[in-house]
Amino acid sequence: MAEALARQLEDTLDPTSEVMSLQMGPSHPATHGTVKFNLKLDGEKILDMDVEIGYLHRGFEKMCEQRTWNHVVPYTDRLNYISPLINNAGFALAAERLLDIQAPERCQYIRMIMSEISRMADHFTCLGMAAAEAGAISVAFYGLEARETLFDIITAVTGARLTVSYARVGGVTQDLPEGFAERVRGAFKDIRAVMSDCDNLLSKNRIFIERMSGVGVLSKEDAISYGVTGPLLRASGVAYDVRKSDPYLFYDRVDFDVPTGTEGDNYDRFSVRFEEIRQSMRIIDQALDQIPEGPVRVDDPRISLPQKKDVYGNIEGLMNHFKLVIEGVKIPPGEVYQAVEGGNGELGFYLVSDGSGRPYRVRVRPPCFFGMAALGQMLKGYMISDIITTFGMVNMIGGECDR
Amino acid sequence: MIDIAISAILTVFILANIMNLGGLLLWVERKGSAILQDRIGANRAALLGKLPINIGIINTLVADPIKLFTKEDFVPPNADKFLHWMAPILAMVPALIAFIAIPFGDILVIGEREINLQAANLNVGILYILGMVSLGVYGVVLAGWASNSRWALLGGIRASAQMISYEIALGLALIGVVMTFGTLDLQEIARAQGHMIGGVLPGWGIFYQPVAFFIFLTAGIAESKRIPFDLPEAEAELISGYFTEYSGAKQATFMLVDFLESIIVAGLITTLFFGGWQVPFLMRDGLHLPGDIFYPLPSLLVTLVQHGAFVTKLAFFCWLQIMIRWTLPRFRYDQLINLGWKILLPIALANVLVTGLMILIFQA
Amino acid sequence: MDLLTFFMLAVPLVLFAAVVILHPSPVYSAMSLVVVMSFLALYFFFLDAHMLGWFQIIVYAGSIMVLFLFVIMLLNLQNDPQEHQQPSLRTASRIGGAVLIAELVFLFSRSSSSEKAAAELPEGFGTVVALSEKLFTDFLIPFEITSILLLIAAVGAVVLAKR
């Protein structure tokens, strides 16, 4: 360690060496989500790149072991904080599989709709920020505006923009508000307008295309061997999507396409994400048509909290509430791996239960961790400016990557 | 003696106006981009407590400079103190004094005296401005070097390569214009654009040299280091590029220089391609409309209208550059150099060739 | 050009030229050379070579010296650590140079102002028209050869730097 440091220092100080070592981050404008790149540069060309992550490590997995199952849900909000609803749904699904129960149908649809809304918000943030870092700041604000309409919907449903904590084991906290479907469809109109703006400003913009295409190429084989998933993998030409290959919720009941790229470069990633926003809208449209009336939580006092009037009104309700809050949902011993398709790829929850009210072990497979691992490979031989666009397209979210 | 006094007054007039325009552009850039992006933009600071109207302009014109100029002036410990201090000055001076060659009106008649509305009547005005533009690179390069920071150094290297590359396209675009008008004097070029092509179309440079206009606009934006050519200071890549290590007044100077340079570019475009202070049909003695209709006008009014026309055109091209800045993404270093050497340079050369051929054909 | 102007230009020229060769830092040397070039441009103006003055600024100060700075920055050259050359040669060149300069200064003090007066300047001396008329008539062939030389140099530089 000390030796490596000394060598690094020597490289840094050697005036005659043409190789310039440069530390990009952790407080560099482009390294949002705090990450550091140790670069070896020849002029502007990247000879070697070492990605240093972990600046946002909060001990998520360890923290979860101290909390009851339902108390973990707010922690999952902080994983990928742009699309917390997907994390919520993923965790709840995993816990439900351990419990061997199915949430009510309406709840599953709600989770699906909210997941897709989150995915759209995630993609809009990613695309907008990538554009902003490439210099087209106006597009970023358009993207954020679209995201804001989505966040408004999320706020109306959950009561919070980012820290939603919407899912519970066996259901969601509350039903959808009045006029939800109309509101969502109205928002889609705005979003389509924003998307056509972005299309005109970016997808057809020669400068943007040249900045993105042919940059950060990751071949199909490399992508698979690095374990990359999500838009990154699909851009490399592998049509792997958890929603298709391993359907959860009711993704098998709706009709949607999995867009793929051919080159595996940034432009493909951009197009894939762009197309996925459209597909999400398709999914939500169908789900809004299919969604039935009904409860949003399982009707089981061992899992779902009782009604408030029971808590305040009778002793059984109070005791039930007390037990559930203090001891938590008792999940039978066992282990489970449940993957959902997060904004950046396969978001997996590996849960181990020992039968007490708290998880014995929680392990999250963060999708962008693998993207970050492949980043050095993607960028070797390219230029400094390419780090910005490629890193933007990997869309590292610190909370998720470092946990 | 009086001539010197007049020159001094004109110079002061120009410098004061240009500095104000630079500050104003900062406000337009903020507020204009806010409108473009559905934001509110600069709106803090109100005159006399709380006025019902938002006067963000006061903020940017007064409060911002006060804030910037009272900030700590930080010099990095290992920086070259002298050059670090010199760099903003070296950037500012050429940008400021380049303006004195740009004519902002025809003549002002006071009594018997005819005053040429151009601070310095240089017969090689174009060369003068080219020279000043080429000197402007030193401030940037030295800022990059003297800061003793890798980001600044990268910015400085980018700036020197970029500015040398685009100067060539800029110069060749100008040669087409010079060939068309046969003079290097900017005032003469502006005067030569006073006629009408076929009685309706103003005889502006853009109609003779459309290709040169686009090359000049592109290379000019590149010289003033603004998006899509703002690589030397690309904030997402190099933090602030060559002025990463600057703060307070010096940083404000660099920011102002960017605006000054875009005003120079706008002024040159106006003068070379859009008739300078010329207003269609308006001659020195009055309005000559097609069909031999003639309205005589007082000389002072004509001068004022022409000056107004110059300012309007100048403002338009400043605005155009700001709109471009907020619309396009930026290039990558290699793409930028490719564009300069492999696209703009050949087109500019071809333009010179075609212009020469046309002159030969039409003179024969 | 009167004597006062001459000295106002000559003294800084010599001083900055000395800084070019004496300063340890290459960047300072280059910047001093830029100052020398700019003063030379002014000098040319006062010698009625207006066009050349602007060319001096654009070509030398604006382009060639930026190229120098670019290379210095690209190589990230710091101050020279030490000049290890044969000390005898160093001393010899120092003495020789000093003697030569002293001789020139001596000559300068001896030179009288009663020389043959300068010739009358023809109309338009040093202007664009005069320069280009000569350039494209009497000096046409050298001009073309120079342009070819420039082309070769450009190609050569690209080839060398790319290798």
Next chain:
Amino acid sequence: MAPISYHLILSGILFTIGVMGVLLRRNTIIIFMAIELMLNAVNLSFVALARHLGSMDGQLIVLFVMAVAAAEAAVGLAIILMVFRNKETINADELKLMRW
């Protein structure tokens, strides 16, 4: 107009400074700058003589010198870059071998 000998002697002084630079300094880039200084000294005398004789020929020669100097700077600096890449030094004393 100052006498012509003044200009020529100034030119001579500048040239001498240039020569001393070449002799004293070991940094090739500074040697190169000293050469530029010598070229400029010569230019100065050309321009002064052109003014003295009232003939444009001197100025034209200067024009050519500038063009050649530009070419020389481009190629020379490219060579220096190459040498640095291969030898990691631009100290003239360490570049003893003609082939590299």
